[in-house]
Amino acid sequence: MTATTAFREGMRRTNGAPVLLAGMCILTLLLALPLALALRAMLEAHLGSSLVAEQVASRADYQWWQEFLFQAAGLGTTFVPSIIGFGAVLRNLDALLDNREMATTIAGVTTGWLLIWSFLSGGVIDRLARSRRTRAHHFFAAAGVHFWRFLRLGIVALLVYSFLFGWVHPWLFDDLFGRLTGDLTVERTALLIRLAGYVIFGAVLIFFNVVFDYARFRIVVEDRRSAIGAIAASWGFFRRHFARVIALYLLNGAAFAVLAAAYGLLSPGAPGAGVTMWIVLLLGQAYIVGRHYLKLVFYASQTSLLQSALAHADYTAAPAIEWPDSPAAESIANANPIGP
Numbered sequence: 001m002t003a004t005t006a007f008r009e010g011m012r013r014t015n016g017a018p019v020l021l022a023g024m025c026i027l028t029l030l031l032a033l034p035l036a037l038a039l040r041a042m043l044e045a046h047l048g049s050s051l052v053a054e055q056v057a058s059r060a061d062y063q064w065w066q067e068f069l070f071q072a073a074g075l076g077t078t079f080v081p082s083i084i085g086f087g088a089v090l091r092n093l094d095a096l097l098d099n100r101e102m103a104t105t106i107a108g109v110t111t112g113w114l115l116i117w118s119f120l121s122g123g124v125i126d127r128l129a130r131s132r133r134t135r136a137h138h139f140f141a142a143a144g145v146h147f148w149r150f151l152r153l154g155i156v157a158l159l160v161y162s163f164l165f166g167w168v169h170p171w172l173f174d175d176l177f178g179r180l181t182g183d184l185t186v187e188r189t190a191l192l193i194r195l196a197g198y199v200i201f202g203a204v205l206i207f208f209n210v211v212f213d214y215a216r217f218r219i220v221v222e223d224r225r226s227a228i229g230a231i232a233a234s235w236g237f238f239r240r241h242f243a244r245v246i247a248l249y250l251l252n253g254a255a256f257a258v259l260a261a262a263y264g265l266l267s268p269g270a271p272g273a274g275v276t277m278w279i280v281l282l283l284g285q286a287y288i289v290g291r292h293y294l295k296l297v298f299y300a301s302q303t304s305l306l307q308s309a310l311a312h313a314d315y316t317a318a319p320a321i322e323w324p325d326s327p328a329a330e331s332i333a334n335a336n337p338i339g340p
Contacts, residue, residue: 001244001305001308001309004251006248006304006305007301010297013303013304014300016131017128020127021292021296024292024296025292027120031112035109038075039079075106078106097202119147119150121150122220123139123141123143123146124299125216125217126143128303131304149224153227160208177193177194180193210249211235214237214306217299220303221303221306240309241309248302252297252298259294263283267287
């Protein structure tokens with residue numbers, strides 16, 4: 001299977017699992033809702049019944065916005081102008097590349113999301129690997145079976161990413177960058193050096209992301225119990241199929257770039273009242289749905305590539321999980337036959 005074929009197969013499998021997409025969107029909404037309500041209370045308390053409240057309700061008022069941020073604390077500090085439209089995409093990318101700290105509340109919600117996703121992703125990958133409809137009890141049974149294996153894998157991934165962002169990133173962008181640009185007088189050269197640093201650090205992140213992703217897929221597809229064994233097997237697969245794995249990763253990355261570019265072109269600036277406000281809201285929600293869809297395509301395409309390379313494209317090692325009969329039905333089935 002080529003990378004292009006795997007990507008098309010990933011789209012086919014994702015299109016056949018609309019419940020997964022709907023579930024991811026609902027889960028995201030439920031996790032974000034408490035933060036939205038808390039931020040709404042902060043804004044309401046700061047505006048009160050003043051004339052500024054009427055102005056803010058009709059259009060974006062940057063003077064008030066700066067005043068609010070000056071006195072804000074905790075969650076309120078995240079309510080910045082860059083959260084509007086495409087600015088949020090660039091802000092998240094900047095936070096990743098420059099290793100910016102999250103607000104405590106956002107970090108807590110992110111941790112909760114990662115734990116929930118560690119549980120659900122076992123069922124998601126199992127559903128995409130089987131490429132057929134499964135019942136809810138089968139989905140959650142698969143999620144529960146693989147949760148503890150994914151949790152052990154997540155601990156290893158946490159140690160690796162903590163080392164990368166805690167030691168490699170500061171050394172690359174603070175120490176080394178400072179030594180290379182200390183005597184420079186041309187700003188363009190310094191920019192090129194920093195861009196080279198982003199490329200190097202991004203390549204390292206992609207490498208470990210690929211290894212840990214395929215470790216998850218091997219745990220599910222081959223019913224592996226050892227996280228270390230799955231990582232070793234994932235590295236072996238990556239090494240043997242380097243070109244196809246990277247090509248597929250780039251295809252998925254290009255799909256996300258197209259989505260982000262379309263969102264950037266269509267999303268207006270600061271929303272006003274009426275139709276414009278609803279357009280901004282609907283475009284933002286469409287972008288979130290698109291991101292979730294591409295995440296499922298990402299998982300499904302990589303899983304299909306792994307299955308085809310291991311010669312069991314229609315096979316998942318874990319047996320089909322059957323819901324047991326009720327005790328009454330089981331007792332009837334196991335009862336001794338009554339003779340004449």
